[in-house]
Amino acid sequence: MIYSISIYLVGSGTFSFVIWIAGAAFFAVAFFFSGNERWMKVPGGFRKICYCLIALVFVVLITCVIAMLSHFSDKGEDNLDYIVVLGAQMRDSGPSIVFKYRLDAAYEYLEKNPGTICIVSGGQGPNESISEGEGGKTYLANKGLDPERIIAETKAIDTTENIAFSMNIIDGRDQNVDKTKKIGIVTNNFHVFRGVHIAKKQTTADIYGIAAYTEPWYLPNNMVRESFGIIRDLPLLY
Template identity: 45%
Template structure:
């Protein structure tokens, strides 16, 4: 009976992952990360099925031990990294920064995506409170975008009343590493810099900024859409592991 209940629980988890993958796909972000949730669904189902059919008992002890160590190490790494990400999710930077860099995200014909709009609204608030700060909008044009992210961000900021003289465009970058590398060329040596991005992305973004020589840097966390936070947190975990390796 316990085995059957375990199978049912993991089958439900698998179905939830499939449904969630569809929600992620429906955002139209242009990434294939929704497939990770399909993969998790398969793993949940196979694990539940193996427990139900007692396959685990037939696995050699050495293989069991290796599997347990790998899973334990994976969970340990996951919780450590997620703890670091969470620790930066409410950072609001410092007043009077010389520059802020708004990291790009998807733009559409209708304007900024929800994730990017959160970043831009945070930038508007900061720029209104700190009238001497210069804003760098950083992002090139992806294959599924009508124009560069920098162009879309600059237009949005101007529509919100930010003077064009305070906006610098970096419109060549295609990822966070390039955001930092190319934006640094627009920044005076020794200047103070704030990185504006969504809360789940801030921890890694600051690490990358320091990698490219932006030492006097702080983070300014923008909101994110709660329903997609599990997807974004999982993606950031994998991206952080890749960055560290």
């Protein structure tokens, strides 16, 4: 419950804090049934169904976590043709902390690789005063990057569209079909696995992950929420 409150107070615009309320309720019920042999009084068939469901959830969650961890430290490689920064919430004061970490990772890469073009992708949500693409471009330009190196994609509303619309921009700019393009996907460490695998399904370019930082306190919430994203997008990943 304490963790749920801390997630709620971040005000990210999502309802993922409800997951932790549900977890607290589950363990409260488990605690109740653990006393006075109440659980053993429950019909055996129902107990077996509960065991199977708990095991299934555990296996799915562990599988998703292992998949995420496999790309947790991706750093791409030098001299990529493009990097695509996946959007996240923009606030009136600037990028949200999650988005800021992605943009800072992009800035660090672009400083070291002056020939790389950056696409910042993301549309404008109902609670945003500016599109994520434009807000991210402004943030990077204010840090000293040449605006000519930064392209704002302003229509995407989710990860799949972030990548698809960005690839359309790249294909429209680069007509050299004989060259295999190298493209980096910049997002927070827990999100790289899904971003990279969606991108690999949408293009013949060489795709690399570039993992941005996430505050450790929020990693459990982000990884559980990302597991739902992996399950939903499974047909797009393989």
